[in-house]
Amino acid sequence: MKFNIFRSHDDRGSGDPTQTPRMGGHVLPAARSDGPDGPTADAVEPTDATAGPALQPRPAEPLGPIKIRARDVSVHYGDKQALHDVSVDIPDKTVTAFIGPSGCGKSTFLRCLNRMNDTIPSARVTGRIEMDGQDVNSKSVDPVLLRAQVGMVFQKPNPFPKSIYENVAYGPRIHGLTTSKADLDGVVEKSLRRAGLWDEVADRLHSPGTGLSGGQQQRLVIARAIAVEPEVILMDEPCSALDPIATAKIEELIDELREQYCIVIVTHSMAQAARVSQRTAFFHMGRLVETGNTEEIFTNPRERRTLDYITGRFG
Amino acid sequence: MSALLFLLPIVLAVAAFVAGRAVAHRRFDGVRPHSRPSQHAALAAIWVAVPALVVVLAAALFGGQVERGLLEADQPAAVVALDDIRRDAFYADVHRVAGGETPLQTWEAPLSADLQSQAVRAGQLDSIRLVGALAAALLAAAIGGLFAFSRIRPDLRARNRVEGWVVGVLLACAAVAVLTTVGIVASLLIDATRFFERVPVQEFLLGTQWSPQTAIRADQVGSTGAFGALPLFAGTFLIMLIAMAVAAPVGLMSAIYLSEYAGPTTRAIVKPVLEILAGVPTVVYGFFAALTVGPAFRAFFNGIGAQLIGGPLDGLGQYLMLVQNQMALVAGGVMGIMLIPFVSSLSDDIINAVPQSLRDGSYAMGATKSETVGRVLMPAALPGVAGALLLAVSRAVGETMIVTMAAGLAARLTLNPLDTVTTVTVQIVTLLTGDQEFDSAKTLSAFGLGLTLFLATLVLNIVAQRIVQTYRQQYD
Numbered sequence: 001m002k003f004n005i006f007r008s009h010d011d012r013g014s015g016d017p018t019q020t021p022r023m024g025g026h027v028l029p030a031a032r033s034d035g036p037d038g039p040t041a042d043a044v045e046p047t048d049a050t051a052g053p054a055l056q057p058r059p060a061e062p063l064g065p066i067k068i069r070a071r072d073v074s075v076h077y078g079d080k081q082a083l084h085d086v087s088v089d090i091p092d093k094t095v096t097a098f099i100g101p102s103g104c105g106k107s108t109f110l111r112c113l114n115r116m117n118d119t120i121p122s123a124r125v126t127g128r129i130e131m132d133g134q135d136v137n138s139k140s141v142d143p144v145l146l147r148a149q150v151g152m153v154f155q156k157p158n159p160f161p162k163s164i165y166e167n168v169a170y171g172p173r174i175h176g177l178t179t180s181k182a183d184l185d186g187v188v189e190k191s192l193r194r195a196g197l198w199d200e201v202a203d204r205l206h207s208p209g210t211g212l213s214g215g216q217q218q219r220l221v222i223a224r225a226i227a228v229e230p231e232v233i234l235m236d237e238p239c240s241a242l243d244p245i246a247t248a249k250i251e252e253l254i255d256e257l258r259e260q261y262c263i264v265i266v267t268h269s270m271a272q273a274a275r276v277s278q279r280t281a282f283f284h285m286g287r288l289v290e291t292g293n294t295e296e297i298f299t300n301p302r303e304r305r306t307l308d309y310i311t312g313r314f315g
Numbered sequence: 316m317s318a319l320l321f322l323l324p325i326v327l328a329v330a331a332f333v334a335g336r337a338v339a340h341r342r343f344d345g346v347r348p349h350s351r352p353s354q355h356a357a358l359a360a361i362w363v364a365v366p367a368l369v370v371v372l373a374a375a376l377f378g379g380q381v382e383r384g385l386l387e388a389d390q391p392a393a394v395v396a397l398d399d400i401r402r403d404a405f406y407a408d409v410h411r412v413a414g415g416e417t418p419l420q421t422w423e424a425p426l427s428a429d430l431q432s433q434a435v436r437a438g439q440l441d442s443i444r445l446v447g448a449l450a451a452a453l454l455a456a457a458i459g460g461l462f463a464f465s466r467i468r469p470d471l472r473a474r475n476r477v478e479g480w481v482v483g484v485l486l487a488c489a490a491v492a493v494l495t496t497v498g499i500v501a502s503l504l505i506d507a508t509r510f511f512e513r514v515p516v517q518e519f520l521l522g523t524q525w526s527p528q529t530a531i532r533a534d535q536v537g538s539t540g541a542f543g544a545l546p547l548f549a550g551t552f553l554i555m556l557i558a559m560a561v562a563a564p565v566g567l568m569s570a571i572y573l574s575e576y577a578g579p580t581t582r583a584i585v586k587p588v589l590e591i592l593a594g595v596p597t598v599v600y601g602f603f604a605a606l607t608v609g610p611a612f613r614a615f616f617n618g619i620g621a622q623l624i625g626g627p628l629d630g631l632g633q634y635l636m637l638v639q640n641q642m643a644l645v646a647g648g649v650m651g652i653m654l655i656p657f658v659s660s661l662s663d664d665i666i667n668a669v670p671q672s673l674r675d676g677s678y679a680m681g682a683t684k685s686e687t688v689g690r691v692l693m694p695a696a697l698p699g700v701a702g703a704l705l706l707a708v709s710r711a712v713g714e715t716m717i718v719t720m721a722a723g724l725a726a727r728l729t730l731n732p733l734d735t736v737t738t739v740t741v742q743i744v745t746l747l748t749g750d751q752e753f754d755s756a757k758t759l760s761a762f763g764l765g766l767t768l769f770l771a772t773l774v775l776n777i778v779a780q781r782i783v784q785t786y787r788q789q790y791d
Binding site for chain 1 (some may be wrong): 365578579674675678679681682683686690694734
């Protein structure tokens with residue numbers, strides 16, 4: 001059921017010319033010949049620092065290979081530059097948190113990863129973003145297929161004005177992932193189960209998705225995103241509109257989803273970043289200030305600005 | 316000259332405002348008043364202007380009657396002998412002579428002499444009336460002004476009083492529209508009742524024969540009058556259906572194009588052009604339909620008919636050869652074009668009101684633009700669009716000019732778009748234009764039709780507004 005857009009990481013570097021990755025039906029121009037670089041130094045750097053007393057970042061775990069590699073990404077909205085030369089590596093099977101004060105560019109950067117900025121006419125993105133070694137901004141990449149591969153969850157739950165079932169079936173339907181009704185039923189059930197919503201909605205799959213509570217709606221939206229089997233899930237402040245109990249459920253869910261997906265989460269809550277993420281990137285004034293293992297960022301940041309932010313001196 | 320009297324309250328109000336402000340400033344020296352001096356001044360201006368205005372209005376409305384009464388109180392015997400209509404004509408000429416014009420009729424002696432003498436008196440009365448009105452208005456203004464100026468004190472709540480007057484004036488303006496509607500409905504109801512006394516309701520609503528010619532003379536034949544309005548309803552419905560078949564898809568799709576696909580430049584050009592289309596008078600659409608579209612369609616169908624005659628479809632060919640300029644298809648099609656901007660601008664608003672988060676959600680799932688429009692935006696906008704279409708239907712039903720010029724007059728119970736049909740509005744126009752007597756079933760039937768049309772569009776509008784409203788609340 002995977003799309004044939006990117007090579008999955010297991011067959012990378014095989015050197016077999018028939019393995020040339022395809023994207024949107026076209027042979028990609030430049031498959032990286034040298035194979036993926038290993039995780040950068042700070043990505044694999046083992047952290048022996050113990051958890052800080054205030055926040056309890058999870059102990060360092062082995063990180064997956066680099067899934068997304070951004071280099072010198074800048075974004076302009078009209079004349080205004082929203083993002084300045086951001087370079088960051090995002091590992092697979094890991095939760096990466098983007099933190100920083102409002103307007104610091106973290107959501108803007110997130111929207112670059114699935115080319116959602118294309119839908120804003122005045123936005124202009126420069127720099128290079130590679131996913132599994134392929135430039136997502138390349139002309140040969142169809143943003144429609146890219147977005148099928150990179151799911152996104154928004155700040156405000158945005159279920160479509162359809163039934164719960166239809167909401168989850170939306171992606172599989174538009175991408176023609178299933179061949180029969182039974183197949184589709186299976187996908188819907190599996191996605192809802194993975195999003196931890198199945199038990200709550202199994203008896204009312206055909207009632208409107210907009211009738212659910214905020215937390216349920218957000219989990220429905222997550223189920224909708226994972227129904228197309230993406231490789232990456234982007235979350236733009238997914239809990240900012242939810243109460244603490246619904247937030248806890250979503251965070252639990254994010255932790256479970258980490259097993260299978262590369263997750264990038266933008267959050268205003270530093271406690272949440274510490275709870276759910278293994279990697280943290282701190283943005284300030286449209287620049288990436290510091291990135292590193294979450295534990296390290298929260299206990300022993302290298303940058304003064306990061307320390308000031310996480311200790312609440314500004315932001 | 317008496318029109319200038321209406322300037323008097325305005326002049327007085329300005330003077331009172333200026334004076335009132337000065338007085339207020341002087342009296343409030345060193346104290347902190349409840350209201351600002353300009354508010355006291357506005358109150359004083361109101362108290363001066365309103366009495367003066369009332370007097371001037373009364374003089375304008377009743378002055379003529381009083382003058383006529385004074386003239387008649389002392390009129391020559393020859394005038395008394397005239398019948399009412401002739402006496403009215405006589406006094407009309409008296410006023411013309413008094414105003415320096417020539418009389419409309421020649422009055423024989425002794426009336427000619429009476430005309431001159433009465434005209435002299437009327438001239439005197441006119442000037443007395445003018446001076447009197449002026450004096451009375453000034454007096455009323457002075458009394459009001461005295462009252463208002465004596466009350467300019469720091470503790471007077473002038474601001475609240477002025478606000479009260481503002482509310483009153485606004486309410487009066489709003490009431491004009493409401494009361495007019497009530498009046499229209501009442502007159503419609505009264506005349507429709509008179510019609511339904513002559514023709515039973517069920518015969519009117521369900522009868523299939525419409526032939527409103529009634530006998531004027533007793534010996535007239537063939538004009539017994541039949542008031543079955545079903546063919547008219549059918550014609551209205553058919554034309555509405557054709558119009559909506561044109562306007563709904565085209566309007567909706569242009570709205571989708573404008574709101575989802577068009578760039579800012581295209582939008583900046585297409586939107587105003589559509590609005591120009593909305594501003595074209597319906598009579599222009601009417602003659603476009605009657606003089607351009609109608610003949611073109613007839614030529615087209617006649618051409619097809621000529622090809623078919625003699626062949627296996629000879630019957631159809633014969634029919635097509637007989638198609639006329641006036642047909643439901645022409646009137647409905649042109650009306651549909653008229654409704655396109657109406658549908659598209661309403662739908663455009665509604666589609667724009669669908670939250671951006673739904674579009675983002677759909678695009679983020681990897682949906683294309685058309686998938687997003689078809690599967691997310693349209694279902695979300697559907698209730699609102701349905702409301703917009705119902706509003707368009709109610710306009711199509713009430714539209715008059717295009718159908719009058721392009722649909723024809725034959726009341727025929729048919730759903731064939733190539734036939735000549737007639738509509739409720741067309742029949743109302745033909746029943747009430749020209750010289751008509753207003754006590755025959757023929758003319759009164761127009762009110763029956765009008766009432767039916769009014770009720771139908773009222774229900775449509777209420778339902779549509781309700782739908783649009785609930786839709787708007789959904790996303791606020």
